[in-house]
Amino acid sequence: MKRSILFDTETTGLDPQTGDRVIEIAALELIGDLPSGRNFHVLIDPERDVPEEASRVHGFTRADLEGKPKFAEIAAQFLEFIGDDALIAHNAAFDFGFLNAELKRAGLPELSMDRMVDTLQIARARFPGMPNSLDALCRRFSIDLSARTTHNALLDCKLLAEVYIELSGGRQRGLGLSVEEGGTPTATYGYVRPAGHVTVRVTPGPAELAAHEKFVEGLTEPLWLA
Structure with a gap:
């Protein structure tokens, strides 16, 4: 980095x-x-x-x-x-x-x-x-x-x-993607605020997951599916 x-x-x-x-x-x-x-x-x-x-x-x-x-x-x-x-x-x-x-x-x-x-x-x-x-x-x-x-x-x-x-x-520190136990994907945003660093976890719903799958299908040889 x-x-x-x-x-x-x-x-x-x-x-x-x-x-x-x-x-x-x-x-x-x-x-x-x-x-x-x-x-x-x-x-x-x-x-x-x-x-x-x-x-x-x-x-x-x-x-x-x-x-x-x-x-x-x-x-x-x-x-x-x-x-x-x-x-x-x-x-x-x-x-x-x-x-x-x-x-x-x-x-x-x-x-x-x-x-x-x-x-x-x-x-x-x-x-x-x-x-x-x-x-x-x-x-x-x-x-x-x-x-x-x-x-x-x-x-x-x-x-x-x-x-x-x-x-x-x-003040957005960054975006991380992970899959928690049970296969549930989450997005993790880290923010710097006056009180310190705050992590916010966001779990996408069915509509977001479906949209993501459709997007991935349109990619040529996506690395994370290799």
């Missing part, structure tokens, strides 16, 4: 080319576009001051980051976690720019832009002319924002994961 990584960064400012640095990285593993439960999260010593205007955004001060590892010390662990899979972020070019600047500074290969999946661009294509910030999308999809008082990277990842599910076509 497809694996991808949804991630976010917090920084000391807006431009890595003028000396701004990454101070926080959070990443969630997605399997089939849904969170697997595995994540990577680290605070980083930026080796410089944290401007007050940046602290107002993400809530971290220089004192909060003293004694934390430097980027070069966590780079290998981060690269191992993300592997070679697609990298999803909101306004992804911003995060890619910062991470590539840090990787270059550490003497490591930069992330290929071919791996980038930008949820902001997806949202703009789906909702042209409308606000498409993370906050705006959460409100549009009725996702709880009550814990988001600052731009914490791990929380933002968890919110973006819910947004990404909606942008990818809704």
